[in-house]
Amino acid sequence: MKTIGYYPGCSLHGGGRELDMSLREVCRLAGVELREVDDWNCCGATAAHNLSHELAVALPCRNLALAEQQGITELLAPCAACFSRLKGTNVRLARSAELAGRMREVTGRDYRGTVKVLNLNEFVSRLLADGLAAKLISPLALKVAAYYGCLLSRGQDIVEGQDAENPDGMEAALRAAGCEVVDWNFATECCGGGFSMSLTPAVTDLSGAIMRDARACGAEAIVTACPMCHSNLDMRQKGMGGDFQGAGRMPVLYLTEVLGLAAGLEPKALGLNLHFTDAMSAASARHAQPVEGSR
Amino acid sequence: MARVGVFICHCGENIGRTVDCAAVAAEAGKMSGVAVAVDYKYMCSDPGQAMIRSAIAEHKLTGVVVAACSPRMHEVTFRRAAAQAGLNPYLLEMANLREHCSWVHEDRAAATAKAVDLVRVMVEKVKRNRALLPVRVPIEPTAMVVGGGIAGIQAALDIAAGGRKVILVEKSPSIGGHMARLSETFPTLDCSQCILTPRMVEAATHPNITLMTYSEVAAVEGFVGNFQVTVRRKARYVDVAKCTGCGDCSTKCPQKKIPNEFDANLGTRTAIYTPFPQAVPNKPVIDAEHCIRLTKGKCGLCAKVCTRGAVNFEDKDELVQVKVGAIVLATGFELWDHSAYGEYGGGRLKDVIDGFAFERLASASGPTSGRIQRPSDQAEPKTVVFIQCCGSRDEKMGKAYCSKICCMYTAKHAMLYRHKVHDGRAVVFYMDIRAAGKGYEEFVRRAIEADGAEYVRGRVSRVYRRADGKLIVRGADTLAGKPVTIEADMVVLADAVVPRAGSEKLAQMLGVPYDGDGFYSEAHPKLRPVETAAAGVFLAGACQAPKDIPDSVAQASAAASKVLGLLSRDELEREPIIARVNSQTCVHCRACINACPYRAIEDAALPARAGAPAAQVARVNEGLCQGCGTCAALCRSHSIDLDGFTDEQVFAEIATLE
Numbered sequence: 001m002k003t004i005g006y007y008p009g010c011s012l013h014g015g016g017r018e019l020d021m022s023l024r025e026v027c028r029l030a031g032v033e034l035r036e037v038d039d040w041n042c043c044g045a046t047a048a049h050n051l052s053h054e055l056a057v058a059l060p061c062r063n064l065a066l067a068e069q070q071g072i073t074e075l076l077a078p079c080a081a082c083f084s085r086l087k088g089t090n091v092r093l094a095r096s097a098e099l100a101g102r103m104r105e106v107t108g109r110d111y112r113g114t115v116k117v118l119n120l121n122e123f124v125s126r127l128l129a130d131g132l133a134a135k136l137i138s139p140l141a142l143k144v145a146a147y148y149g150c151l152l153s154r155g156q157d158i159v160e161g162q163d164a165e166n167p168d169g170m171e172a173a174l175r176a177a178g179c180e181v182v183d184w185n186f187a188t189e190c191c192g193g194g195f196s197m198s199l200t201p202a203v204t205d206l207s208g209a210i211m212r213d214a215r216a217c218g219a220e221a222i223v224t225a226c227p228m229c230h231s232n233l234d235m236r237q238k239g240m241g242g243d244f245q246g247a248g249r250m251p252v253l254y255l256t257e258v259l260g261l262a263a264g265l266e267p268k269a270l271g272l273n274l275h276f277t278d279a280m281s282a283a284s285a286r287h288a289q290p291v292e293g294s295r
Numbered sequence: 296m297a298r299v300g301v302f303i304c305h306c307g308e309n310i311g312r313t314v315d316c317a318a319v320a321a322e323a324g325k326m327s328g329v330a331v332a333v334d335y336k337y338m339c340s341d342p343g344q345a346m347i348r349s350a351i352a353e354h355k356l357t358g359v360v361v362a363a364c365s366p367r368m369h370e371v372t373f374r375r376a377a378a379q380a381g382l383n384p385y386l387l388e389m390a391n392l393r394e395h396c397s398w399v400h401e402d403r404a405a406a407t408a409k410a411v412d413l414v415r416v417m418v419e420k421v422k423r424n425r426a427l428l429p430v431r432v433p434i435e436p437t438a439m440v441v442g443g444g445i446a447g448i449q450a451a452l453d454i455a456a457g458g459r460k461v462i463l464v465e466k467s468p469s470i471g472g473h474m475a476r477l478s479e480t481f482p483t484l485d486c487s488q489c490i491l492t493p494r495m496v497e498a499a500t501h502p503n504i505t506l507m508t509y510s511e512v513a514a515v516e517g518f519v520g521n522f523q524v525t526v527r528r529k530a531r532y533v534d535v536a537k538c539t540g541c542g543d544c545s546t547k548c549p550q551k552k553i554p555n556e557f558d559a560n561l562g563t564r565t566a567i568y569t570p571f572p573q574a575v576p577n578k579p580v581i582d583a584e585h586c587i588r589l590t591k592g593k594c595g596l597c598a599k600v601c602t603r604g605a606v607n608f609e610d611k612d613e614l615v616q617v618k619v620g621a622i623v624l625a626t627g628f629e630l631w632d633h634s635a636y637g638e639y640g641g642g643r644l645k646d647v648i649d650g651f652a653f654e655r656l657a658s659a660s661g662p663t664s665g666r667i668q669r670p671s672d673q674a675e676p677k678t679v680v681f682i683q684c685c686g687s688r689d690e691k692m693g694k695a696y697c698s699k700i701c702c703m704y705t706a707k708h709a710m711l712y713r714h715k716v717h718d719g720r721a722v723v724f725y726m727d728i729r730a731a732g733k734g735y736e737e738f739v740r741r742a743i744e745a746d747g748a749e750y751v752r753g754r755v756s757r758v759y760r761r762a763d764g765k766l767i768v769r770g771a772d773t774l775a776g777k778p779v780t781i782e783a784d785m786v787v788l789a790d791a792v793v794p795r796a797g798s799e800k801l802a803q804m805l806g807v808p809y810d811g812d813g814f815y816s817e818a819h820p821k822l823r824p825v826e827t828a829a830a831g832v833f834l835a836g837a838c839q840a841p842k843d844i845p846d847s848v849a850q851a852s853a854a855a856s857k858v859l860g861l862l863s864r865d866e867l868e869r870e871p872i873i874a875r876v877n878s879q880t881c882v883h884c885r886a887c888i889n890a891c892p893y894r895a896i897e898d899a900a901l902p903a904r905a906g907a908p909a910a911q912v913a914r915v916n917e918g919l920c921q922g923c924g925t926c927a928a929l930c931r932s933h934s935i936d937l938d939g940f941t942d943e944q945v946f947a948e949i950a951t952l953e
Contacts, residue, residue: 216761
């Protein structure tokens with residue numbers, strides 16, 4: 001069994017539990033063990049760099065140093081914000097010896113920069129190539145919009161090889177799961193991010209526009225790999241206006257949930273029953289019959 | 296005994312501010328062999344030159360050192376003054392106290408000491424200078440113009456009118472360039488075709504102009520006055536002499552769906568085609584890539600219908616050698632490919648078009664006969680958004696420069712659109728309006744005030760296609776301080792002006808420098824705007840920098856006058872800074888022959904003479920030698936010296952510094 005370092009961050013232990021659950025299920029199926037970093041702390045997210053740039057690097061730096069000490073060479077950070085902070089710290093430290101020296105003082109740890117940080121899309125692409133694709137025996141005939149948001153498309157040296165305006169890390173995985181990926185406009189639009197609590201109307205406006213464009217382009221569901229986006233799109237539909245009430249609600253799925261469903265796993269085991277907007281019925285209703293010998 | 300005169304220039308304050316020129320003159324006066332040393336505020340001025348001339352006569356000077364600016368700036372000036380006073384010009388040298396001293400130092404005492412050293416070095420050199428006579432080479436009285444757009448046509452016509460022969464080389468099947476594609480031209484809204492096509496015909500029929508269309512420069516050898524150019528005449532598959540241009544062939548050609556480049560790919564053309572109805576020459580070519588006969592061996596319909604037997608499928612590219620004395624580069628520009636702009640659709644949105652596409656839509660001879668129709672569904676767009684500075688002034692896209700023509704053509708587009716679609720909205724997003732030109736600002740005001748174009752100052756952040764087909768344009772109105780969203784039917788991007796693909800290769804062939812953006816560099820940005828660092832090669836039009844039609848034409852005429860000046864002489868005087876081989880010591884190892892970048896050294900036979908047997912040696916062709924010194928540095932038997940830079944001179948310069 002293969003092993004990869006795992007940094008769940010706060011989301012995956014809280015509001016983004018479904019992502020943690022579905023990820024673990026998919027990893028179990030793929031034969032990959034997730035080794036959680038022992039004694040990890042907050043990545044800093046959007047809060048730290050608003051207060052202090054040093055703190056915003058020091059927090060992820062400590063996590064990376066711990067991972068390095070614990071023999072982890074590759075670290076999966078499924079939350080897009082955690083990924084951006086951790087990978088961004090690697091980039092900043094490599095760029096400045098002065099900063100690296102300062103971080104040695106602040107964290108009291110000697111981090112040599114050997115931990116490679118992966119986001120969910122990169123990890124999933126690797127699983128598919130390593131044999132998971134063959135296990136997706138139950139194609140999910142759903143029209144979906146692949147939604148990246150900002151943190152999986154921006155920061156040229158963080159999201160390497162992705163076109164900021166037209167990223168493409170998720171589409172192949174969705175097609176492998178049997179989904180039809182719609183051509184839409186808002187794959188990288190802002191969902192409102194961390195203003196969810198402080199400026200809720202702005203978030204419902206922004207997230208609503210994303211949902212509306214997805215629907216207008218023919219999507220029946222939105223797929224994301226970011227817990228922040230997921231919470232805004234999934235939880236704020238009530239405030240988005242009449243077209244997203246009742247039967248008009250639109251399921252928002254995690255990429256790993258889609259893969260789990262396509263592999264024929266139990267929706268509840270994937271956490272689909274934990275969504276604010278019903279995802280169970282949409283997923284099961286659309287679940288095509290297993291095809292013999294498929295993929 | 297040497298009698299050297301030393302003349303120290305203050306260059307206004309350029310040198311005088313940092314170097315104590317009087318002290319330098321005093322020190323120079325004490326140097327061995329110096330007969331007179333003086334300083335003056337502007338040595339290059341008339342009184343300054345007179346000072347040098349009279350000193351030469353008065354002191355019977357055998358050499359002169361002018362300690363002033365770079366020799367690149369004024370060596371010619373001062374040598375001319377020396378010659379007027381009867382001194383061989385090559386007995387005058389310059390010590391560079393400006394670029395090499397005052398401009399790069401701050402400490403006055405140290406700079407003054409360095410200036411004294413620089414003068415001493417040149418005094419030592421000039422004592423060992425010998426009189427040199429210019430090399431005379433004949434001039435081929437024919438010019439070549441590369442590029443048949445408006446700049447090339449104008450240059451060719453002017454040179455031809457001056458009585459010299461011109462070969463006009465054009466890459467595409469017809470001359471005319473981009474101007475032939477334009478609808479109307481700013482700031483007067485003249486019909487582009489109406490003012491251009493008569494010029495095209497004139498160029499084609501002028502007895503002094505030889506047209507080589509569908510041809511490219513393949514190689515260039517030689518030097519100013521004596522260029523040997525190899526032109527590749529691409530296979531046209533149509534015998535121009537037999538063809539009457541009746542058009543039966545293209546009517547019958549079954550390949551009808553090829554995107555028409557001339558129409559910015561909005562329309563289609565056939566495989567055997569004339570690029571546009573007013574083409575010069577008005578004879579078709581076969582596009583070998585798409586011709587069924589040439590790719591699959593079948594069809595051949597065009598040959599069957601041609602009553603003149605002009606179609607020849609066996610045609611091959613042909614290399615033609617020509618000799619010319621001067622070359623004008625007028626290779627023009629193209630529009631940058633905006634697919635790098637993901638936020639504007641990355642080239643995937645059909646109704647987001649570039650300026651040329653709009654020109655073709657607005658042109659009476661275009662694919663829509665002048666009706667404004669958007670490409671996706673041929674509907675008449677009721678709201679058109681024009682976005683300026685797409686690529687230009689955007690360092691993220693690698694282009695810091697302003698493309699210069701876009702402000703004006705966008706105003707024209709908005710105006711033409713409003714003239715054609717009366718109930719339509721034309722919205723222009725701009726960063727600044729740069730309308731510096733005769734009648735230009737008035738033209739833009741007219742677009743805004745008389746024709747109702749809505750100008751919004753700000754950038755567009757995003758263009759996307761809503762499911763109902765509307766293009767949603769989101770941007771900022773920085774004057775109102777508000778974000779704006781416009782539902783448009785078509786978007787026109789003013790893409791950056793970039794040099795023609797392949798222009799760098801041509802520059803390398805000719806030794807013409809180009810800037811980081813690929814535009815050809817002029818010899819001096821202010822005083823020599825049409826010359827290049829390569830003698831005998833001149834520039835016209837947008838190959839040098841983004842330019843509109845009036846500027847291109849003006850520069851073309853300027854280039855033509857330079858060419859006529861050069862070709863008005865029978866002979867050219869060249870700098871006698873050339874290498875010489877001492878045939879007594881040359882061992883004919885041929886290292887210099889192989890190393891010479893100008894192929895100026897050749898084998899020569901030395902006949903047997905009393906006491907010495909016949910021998911093979913290296914010999915320098917004075918006409919070809921550029922005086923670079925590669926051979927002198929390389930020669931293992933120290934048999935090569937460079938006139939004006941002999942080993943003796945250079946070592947004396949070094950030795951005096953101790």
